[in-house]
Amino acid sequence: MNDYQRRRFANRIVEGLFNTVTDKKIALLGFAFKKNTADTRESASIYVSKYLMEEGARLNIYDPKVEREQMMYDLKHPAISDEQERVDKLVRVFDDPYSACADCHAIVICTEWDEFMTLDYSRIYDSMLKPAFIFDGRMILDHQRLQNLGFLVETIGKRFARMQVNRLPAAGQ
Numbered sequence: 001m002n003d004y005q006r007r008r009f010a011n012r013i014v015e016g017l018f019n020t021v022t023d024k025k026i027a028l029l030g031f032a033f034k035k036n037t038a039d040t041r042e043s044a045s046i047y048v049s050k051y052l053m054e055e056g057a058r059l060n061i062y063d064p065k066v067e068r069e070q071m072m073y074d075l076k077h078p079a080i081s082d083e084q085e086r087v088d089k090l091v092r093v094f095d096d097p098y099s100a101c102a103d104c105h106a107i108v109i110c111t112e113w114d115e116f117m118t119l120d121y122s123r124i125y126d127s128m129l130k131p132a133f134i135f136d137g138r139m140i141l142d143h144q145r146l147q148n149l150g151f152l153v154e155t156i157g158k159r160f161a162r163m164q165v166n167r168l169p170a171a172g173q
Contacts, residue, residue, distance in 0.1 A: 006044050009156055010051035013135050016154055017106060022056035025104040025129075029097055030111025030138075031063035031071050038065040040074050044137065045110040049091070050080045059091045062100035064113060068093040098124065106133035112140045125149045 014021050033043040040046065049059055053075075061071055071093055076084045094100035097116070101107055101124045109116055117140055125132050134146055136155045143153045 003047070005156060006047040007051060009044075009135070009137055010048050012154060012156075013048075013052065013106065013108060014055055016133055016135065016152070020055070021052055021105075023058060024106070025058045025060060026052060027060045027062065027097075027101040027104045027107045028052075029062055029100065029107060029109050029116055030113055031061055031066040031074075032111050035111055035113045036065075038063075038067070038070070040066055040070055043074070043110075046074050046080060048108065048110055048137070049075055053081065053087065053090050057090065060094055060100040060104060061091060062094045062097045063111065064115060098127070102127040103129060105129050106135060108135045108137060109140065110137050112138040116140060117142075121146055121151070122149055125151060 013026070017024055028045060028049060031040060031043060031045045033039055033041060033045075045061075045063075049061070052059060063071070072087065072091070075081060075087045075091060081087050097119055105128070107124070107128075121141075130150075131152055132150060133152045133154070134141065136143065136153065139155050141153075143155070146153050
């Protein structure tokens with residue numbers, strides 16, 4: 001993902017969550033820049049996290065290889081955040097994806113780890129707040145299956161489901 005795509009993806013997340021992520025819990029799955037590595041240099045996850053934290057989101061992060069210390073180092077870098085205490089307040093790192101997703105409003109897939117394709121999404125859906133969203137930034141998931149479970153699914157470049165919003169006419173109309 002280039003910088004424009006990262007920013008656009010983060011904006012789609014905010015838009016999808018009813019134009020605000022302030023105090024909403026978002027599970028970010030994957031922090032490495034690609035699967036099968038712990039390397040985080042120029043990882044899209046860092047920048048997506050930055051944009052979401054700027055909007056006040058609470059992030060639950062899981063990556064099978066990247067250590068908590070590396071994640072926090074990257075997120076506290078002066079180019080990413082000028083408020084290190086705010087990162088400590090907004091970010092929690094988890095050892096398993098199920099715990100990271102529990103009680104969240106949304107899941108964001110940022111790294112194409114094979115394990116993310118085989119997670120028990122029914123179990124995850126049951127543990128999340130509703131409506132439950134998945135933003136697949138790597139287009140690796142079975143979107144139809146996720147929709148059948150009840151998830152609202154969005155990816156980069158393709159919108160799968162939108163919640164219907166019934167708007168009342170303005171007064172006097």
